[in-house]
Amino acid sequence: MRVIAGSARSLPLKTPEGMDTRPTTDRIKETLFNVLQPDIPGCVFIDLFSGSGGIGIEAISRGATKAYFVELAPKAISCIQQNLSFTKFTDRGIVLKQDVLAALSGIREEQVDIIFMDPPYNQEHEKRVLNLLKTLPYVTEDTLIVVEADLHTSFDYLSEMGYEIVKEKKYKTNKHLFLRKA
Numbered sequence: 001m002r003v004i005a006g007s008a009r010s011l012p013l014k015t016p017e018g019m020d021t022r023p024t025t026d027r028i029k030e031t032l033f034n035v036l037q038p039d040i041p042g043c044v045f046i047d048l049f050s051g052s053g054g055i056g057i058e059a060i061s062r063g064a065t066k067a068y069f070v071e072l073a074p075k076a077i078s079c080i081q082q083n084l085s086f087t088k089f090t091d092r093g094i095v096l097k098q099d100v101l102a103a104l105s106g107i108r109e110e111q112v113d114i115i116f117m118d119p120p121y122n123q124e125h126e127k128r129v130l131n132l133l134k135t136l137p138y139v140t141e142d143t144l145i146v147v148e149a150d151l152h153t154s155f156d157y158l159s160e161m162g163y164e165i166v167k168e169k170k171y172k173t174n175k176h177l178f179l180r181k182a
Contacts, residue, residue, distance in 0.1 A: 013052055
């Protein structure tokens, strides 16, 4: 896995050993950032269920002012810290070693521009996180929320929750949903 573009372009990133994380492939990451690129420069980015931190680091490399990395697994936390150090982004990366819901409640930003989440599949983490996000003051109608999920995950509850799907990108086994508050 590597940084695709920006100031840290082509730098290799470490990934946690074992099967606890599923690093986003370079091809899918490139497709994702082709969609996000217009919103990245100068943005505040949150990478939930960060794993290796590859998505947040890509955002910083492409011009995000700051990225929050939220992760609980000690091996993944170590990986994120090593990757931030290796890419020289420690001054722009904030690592939160806690549960996603607790971390989100503790973030003190006026506005967050992009929130990316890639939770463990088929455990309904997305639903719980989206339910919390709609109540947080830094999540506005301008905040773009990207959810990576299993291809067959249903999001039929989104409009009830007050979200609209701006775009959906499907791959072989998973998909990205791009959401905003309605």
